[in-house]
Amino acid sequence: MIPTGTVRKPRGAYAKTAARRREILEAGMDVFATNGFRSGSIREIAEVVGISQAGLLHHFSNKNELLAGVLELRDDRATEYVDTAAPAGIETIRGFVRLIDYNAREKPGLVELHCVLSAEATSPEHPAHDYFVRRYIWVESFLTEAFTAMRDAGQLAAGIDPPSAARGMIAMSDGLQVQWLLRRDAVDMAQEMSNYLRPLLTVAL
Amino acid sequence: MIPTGTVRKPRGAYAKTAARRREILEAGMDVFATNGFRSGSIREIAEVVGISQAGLLHHFSNKNELLAGVLELRDDRATEYVDTAAPAGIETIRGFVRLIDYNAREKPGLVELHCVLSAEATSPEHPAHDYFVRRYIWVESFLTEAFTAMRDAGQLAAGIDPPSAARGMIAMSDGLQVQWLLRRDAVDMAQEMSNYLRPLLTVAL
Incomplete structure (x- = not known):
């Protein structure tokens, strides 16, 4: 980061x-x-x-x-929704879903930015490649921490692996962006993310 | 298409x-x-x-x-794994998972191509924009058909909505590509896709 x-x-x-x-x-x-x-x-x-x-x-x-400045500004905005200082848990997950909803309604430009930059930065020669590698590692470990705390609190369905749920949640978020950017009226990102999370949880979102 | x-x-x-x-x-x-x-x-x-x-x-x-020729070649390759002529159902889903696995092992270039082009084509001015809009509509409707047939056959878990599962599966596939392209040794796309699908199904993949 x-x-x-x-x-x-x-x-x-x-x-x-x-x-x-x-x-x-x-x-x-x-x-x-x-x-x-x-x-x-x-x-x-x-x-x-x-x-x-x-x-x-x-x-x-x-x-x-x-x-680098643009990416920093974007990260600052994200932390207004996801409290990265608080202990990770179900509130972390809820914050992510709220952030997705907020971005779709208020900041479509940020969604476009992430979608296009993360794709082009998969190339090792891209100047933001290392930033994105570190960012994905960091988000995965932060979400893994949240899902692990939830498992320990009995909030995770049987058989759900916290690191895999973390990777799945990130993938769902990135993938929904593509569909939403292609057809904004046909896809509700926050709703689809909730549909993804529901079978993983024993509690309401 | x-x-x-x-x-x-x-x-x-x-x-x-x-x-x-x-x-x-x-x-x-x-x-x-x-x-x-x-x-x-x-x-x-x-x-x-x-x-x-x-x-x-x-x-x-x-x-x-x-x-246009490049995208056509790519679609031709995909249909070698997913039989779009056969009635949609669990075999469609299994075909997609096999295709993901095949692409990761044999055709990383195709994964890069889809990842970068689908992201930049979200812009309405991009020459492949209409192609991608049509393609996503088509894949969503094809997967919705598969999940609906599976629901009717009792293969879908209670409360799973076929169109939402279709959008979710496409999102999971697109999003996993980004993570895999950033860190190929850390992410097994076919495995993560199976982990996503398992809670949605009452049968084995």
């Missing part, structure tokens, strides 16, 4: 810089989500923000650095 | 053309799988085959036409 930054209170010139950085990252998110990282260009992102390429490069010295 | 061609017995000059077309499609598969369709170029594909760009354009008049 790219570490998330500490919380600061921006003021004056620093606040202006932070606001501009944020604008660039939001534009980067849009452009990478639509065109992928490889085809998305600094020029296009600068155009969306309404600044020159030189102006953009003052904030991020190259496309890879901008990508 | 792009319709699959009729079976022909190539001879002489025609056989040479067919063999060259095939070579180009295989190279296109590799290049699109690694770089995506947007970043993959005719020049690069021609280089892999060892012919000129003009030589390649003699067989496929543009990149979109080549992409």
